[in-house]
Amino acid sequence: MLADRSLPASDEVEEGDYLLRAPANPVYRGLKLKLFINLVVEGPLFRLFRGNIAKRLGVPQVLSKVDIPEAPMFVPEHWPLPVDVAGTVSVPASASPKERLEAAIEVIPNFLESSAAGRSPHRPGLREYHRAYTKGTCTPWDVASRIVKFLKSKPTYIFISWSGDDILRQAQESTQRYKEGRQLSVLDGVPFTIKDSIDAMPYETTGGTQHLHSWYSLGSRAATDWQHLCLVGF
Structure with a gap:
């Protein structure tokens, strides 16, 4: 951005007293409010009235096209952190999604082998799915078929968009990989939302609201999170 002027750095400015003032806010209702928005706020006259409105609100000046020579606050002040904690695993930035997942699993002692103490049998987790798939007690196709059957049996507003054909296709591919012993990762075939x-x-993205529906992609983009999950068979 091209700046018309530049402000001095904060350490070069003498700090003054904070003046607490009661702002004289203009009050508009009904037709006056509509005219004010249409003619002033959204019209070419806003620049003429902006300074006067700001002063009435207790704002001494309005900054526009001004360079502020300050470091951005979102830059970490203590980065990088020293990795000296026992058991900490460093994953290189160039690692693939599968390598990152494997590193995460390795730092959890006996995660896939230990029993799921206290877990309800009606709420299986990653450990239970992985164990069932590798032992052959059930397949991703079995799980996906029950999910699709449930979604078709009654109207549900839990999911904005879903495709039974796509779910079953992915489940069939995952089942075949397990049969051939070439599953993509421990997440392969595990259902998720x-x-x-x-x-x-290709699912549409609505942002959870009809108001912003047109602002979001309609199944034309794939976020990095989604791509990485697909690469590990999730």
């Missing part, structure tokens, strides 16, 4: 603010091509 994704938040409606993440582009998951």
Whole structure:
């Protein structure tokens, strides 16, 4: 951005007293409010009235096209952190999604082998799915078929968008990989849902609201999160 002027750095400015003032806010209702918005706020006259409105609100000046020579606050002040904690595993930035997942599983002692103490049998987790798939007690196709049957049996508003054919296709491919012993990862074939603010091509993204529906992608993009999950068979 081209700046018309530049402000001095904060350490070069003498700090003054904070003046607490009661702002004289203009009050508009009904037709006056509509005219004010249409003619002033959204019209070419806003620049003429902006300074006067700001002063009435207690704002001494309005900054526009001004360079502020300050470091951005979102830059980490203590980065990178020293990795000296026992058991900490460092994963290189160039690692693939599968390599990152394997590194995460390795730092959990006996995660896939230990028993699921206290877990309800009606709420299986990653460990239970992986164990059942590898032992052959059930397949991703069996799980996906029950999910699709449930979704078709009664109207549900849990999911914005879903496709039974796509779910079964992915489950069939995952089942075949397990039969051939070439599953993509421990997440292969595990059912999951994704938040409606993440582009998951080919499903539409509405952002969870009809008001912003047209602002979001309609199944034309795939977010990085979604792509990585697909690469590990999730």
